[in-house]
Amino acid sequence: MAYDICGLGTLAADVILMLDALPQKDSFCMVHHTEMQPGGSGTNAVVQAARLGSRCAYLGTVGDDAEGRLVRSSLEEEGVDASHVYVRPGERTTRTEIAVDRRGDKCIFLIMEDAFFKLRLNPDDRALIRDAKVFFTDLLPGWAAMSGVREAFYGDQKIAVSLEVGLGLFAEMGVTEGQIRESLGAAHLVVPCRDAVRDLTGTDDPVRAAKKMRDYCDGAIVMTRGEEGSWAFMPDGGIFHTPAYEVETVDTTGAGDSFMGALMHAYLVREEPIEKALQFASACAALTCTGLGARYRPPEGYPEL
Numbered sequence: 001m002a003y004d005i006c007g008l009g010t011l012a013a014d015v016i017l018m019l020d021a022l023p024q025k026d027s028f029c030m031v032h033h034t035e036m037q038p039g040g041s042g043t044n045a046v047v048q049a050a051r052l053g054s055r056c057a058y059l060g061t062v063g064d065d066a067e068g069r070l071v072r073s074s075l076e077e078e079g080v081d082a083s084h085v086y087v088r089p090g091e092r093t094t095r096t097e098i099a100v101d102r103r104g105d106k107c108i109f110l111i112m113e114d115a116f117f118k119l120r121l122n123p124d125d126r127a128l129i130r131d132a133k134v135f136f137t138d139l140l141p142g143w144a145a146m147s148g149v150r151e152a153f154y155g156d157q158k159i160a161v162s163l164e165v166g167l168g169l170f171a172e173m174g175v176t177e178g179q180i181r182e183s184l185g186a187a188h189l190v191v192p193c194r195d196a197v198r199d200l201t202g203t204d205d206p207v208r209a210a211k212k213m214r215d216y217c218d219g220a221i222v223m224t225r226g227e228e229g230s231w232a233f234m235p236d237g238g239i240f241h242t243p244a245y246e247v248e249t250v251d252t253t254g255a256g257d258s259f260m261g262a263l264m265h266a267y268l269v270r271e272e273p274i275e276k277a278l279q280f281a282s283a284c285a286a287l288t289c290t291g292l293g294a295r296y297r298p299p300e301g302y303p304e305l
Helices: 041-051 066-077 123-130 142-154 167-172 177-186 194-201 206-213 255-269 274-288
Strands: 003-008 012-019 031-039 056-063 081-088 095-100 106-111 132-137 158-163 189-192 220-224 230-233 239-242
Touching: 003 041, 003 123, 003 142, 003 255, 012 066, 031 041, 031 066, 041 056, 041 066, 041 132, 041 255, 056 066, 056 123, 066 081, 081 123, 123 132, 123 142, 132 142, 132 255, 142 158, 142 177, 158 177, 158 255, 167 177, 167 194, 177 194, 189 194, 189 255, 194 206, 206 220, 206 230, 220 255, 220 274, 230 274, 239 274, 255 274
Parallel strands: 003 056, 003 132, 012 095, 056 081, 132 158, 158 189, 189 220
Antiparallel strands: 012 031, 095 106, 220 230, 230 239
């Protein structure tokens, strides 16, 4: 196969706003620094996997604006095949505005614009998915993501699904709970955020939530809980907990994306045992938190598997 991972999911330009503290209701705050960086949870995860050695490609749509040029060029610079990231003339690229305080806490504002939702898979896109060992998606944009999951399922690719938002926000973007459950049922690896877990199961407890998700999800279910570490619930009933690594946090933006990319690289591409893959992903995520931006890469690089 030409690629280890083919990704289809969110892509964006991130506008980072550095503050002393996140604002309260009806209050003011001073922005001390701003900068634009490439972002989007889907592209962030694939870029992390590419940095670690996976051969990656990406599917998506951007506008012919500065943000779109940034998104596309950043993928190319990281060695990700961006030939299937299509530019739509006259349309705008998705961007996020991320307010980060001096403790590393954040608030994220999504500005979806119009280009992102225009992706429709053509025959070459479908062939790209089948030419990869792993198909990865965060289920956005919905129609294209569902088509990709089905293509990978019938092509016998491994499928990795992350859920980065709760079901309410998914619904606003046209993705139903039924579609989410269908996709999770096809996945070999599922990594849902806390909001999605709560919405799907009615509980925050990882063990109880995983038991409920087993009704429709046969793959490995991995849940992250920040400083509490991560849990993996395996199809054979095994449960593995990995503590979080302690670091001096600058910005937690992108930690989950870094974790996802490293986990796919270690567990699905390299086929390492889940315990080793979790430790590696946790270390990569922690290092991402030591600098500014979702794709921060520490000067010393990442640990070896």
